[in-house]
Amino acid sequence: MASNPHVLAIFFPLQGHINPMIQLCNRLVSKGIRVTFVTTASFSKNLEKQPHQHADSNLISMEAVPDSTSDEAHEALDIYEAFFRSFRAAMISGLSEIVAKYSNSREPLTAIVYDSCLPWMLDFAHEKGLKGAVLFTQPAAVCSVFHHVYKGSLEISHDEASEVSLPGLPVLAVKDLPSLLYDVRGYGAILRTLVEQFSTFEKADWRLFNTFDKLEDEVLKWMGKGCKIQTIGPTVPSMCTDKRIPGNYDYGLCFFKPKTESFIKWLDSKEDRSVIYVSFGSLADLSEKQLEEVAWGLIKTKCNFLWVVRDTEQSKLPQYLTSDLVERGLIVNWCTQLQVLSHRAVGGFFSHCGWNSTLEALVLGVPMVVMPQWADQTTNAKLIVDMWKTGVRVKADGNGIVTRDEVAARLNEVMQRESGDEIRRNVLKWKDLAIEAVSEGGSSDNNITEFADELFSTFRNIHQQKLAPARL
Ligand SMILES: O=c1ccn([C@@H]2O[C@H](COP(=O)(O)OP(=O)(O)O[C@H]3O[C@H](CO)[C@@H](O)[C@H](O)[C@H]3O)[C@@H](O)[C@H]2O)c(=O)[nH]1
Secondary structure (H helix, E strand, O other), X not given: OOOOOEEEEEOOOOHHHHHHHHXXXXXXXXXXXXXXXXXXXXXXXXXXXXXXXXXXXXXXXXXXXXXXXXXXXHHOOOHHHHHHHHHHHHHHHHHHHHHHHHHOOOOOOOEEEEEOOOOOHHHHHHHOOOEEXXXXXXXXXXXXXXXXXXXXXXXXXXXXXXXXXXXXXOOEEHHHOOHHHOOOOOOHHHHHHHHHOOOOOOOOOEEEEOOOOOOOHHHHHHHOOOOOOEEOOOOOOXXXXXXXXXXXXXXXXXXXXXXXXXXXXXXXXOOOOOEEEEEOOOOOOOOHXXXXXXXXXXHHHOOEEEEEOOHHHHOOOOHHHHHHHHHHEEEEOOOOHHHHHHOOOEEEEEEOOOHHHHHHHHHOOOOEEEOOOOOOHHHHHHHHHHHOOOEEEOOOOOOOOOOHHHHHHHHHHHHOHHHHHHHHHHHHHHHHHHHHHHOOOOHHHHHHHHHHHHHHHHHHHHHHHHHOXXXX
């Protein structure tokens, strides 16, 4: 008979959502939980699979369900809506078979851990007699804003000068809110998904957040008033917070593959804190003009820089600049970001402030210069600059472009010894608190242990019921 609880883990198929789910699952595996990731065949095919980091890799597996052939998606209003519908159709039908397969096996299922953008997974889990744990991959501050919108307690004014006051949060200007709330252009389906995250929130058996208590203390208290929530972040491999723990910096499943590993040798050749690391995550789509200004701004700083320009963005780079760029800079299509941020040569991170990048910079103690693009990033920037004071923000000109002078000025502010000192001190304070949260006995570690213990007791209850003699 099985002795370990078994959970299905369903990530939303974007890199920024996959990484925290994998890392949470690695932690569960280390506590004896068996995990099976499930995605669709087309996503599975495109994911680079690294050998699983965990010693107990026999407790981790992955399954792919067939892509949807349903017509429902064709009736959708836009490509995002079509995608959401076909992903849901594929998962619901494929997962039914997977659940049936495991229910009579030696590895019966206990629960489904699912991304908050897939709130319908909860009803599916409950229908199958399984528990459901939802994972939120954005800050509690941002989640609370969408919670208010779902409950109808926040109306957005289109007056840019107006401000919003919400429990547990600093006063927010309209532009500090998640961008989709004031600029939804073509993203209606994504906005609906973010609001709908809360449609099954109260019914979920566990509500897990990739953040930590001390980072978002007040807003977490507010969110936890209605029902229990648990912080489990920052979800980074343990070796990032404790050098004695063996491992590697890969998250394990990735849509991108670095063309070269030479960036580490290149970093090794540079002085301490002399390199600016530049990355705008897995989705950002900067205009050619903006990329050109970033390139010139980097040149103007006179610092070394390592810049991730994804394959799909590289054709936008101005060719006439590339020889200037390569002298002091290295451009790569992708890298192991955690390894780069851990490197002694990196002194600053020019970022779009996606939530994973923000937490990774905090836990690895790297000050940021932030250029938010959309979604939660606008709110994340406000938190980084005004709440935690771990970075500075570039300002766009009247045409919405961040000029080369602005890029260079803000990067220099963070990289130079005196002006950057206060920010560096703040980052180190948050780094210690982040490490404390995920280390043994810390708030996030305790919450993961509690979650794992509850999976074990649910598992035992199910088995005891099955083994108990039927009452007459
Ligand atoms: O060369 C690179 C660049 C990035 N990364 C990793 O990719 C992830 C990127 O995640 P994130 O920083 O959150 O950015 P996005 O990919 O843009 O993430 C999306 O998902 C996040 C979580 O919901 C949101 O906060 C973002 O706004 C949204 O754009 C991080 O773990 C990075 O370490 C690498 O490993 N190598």
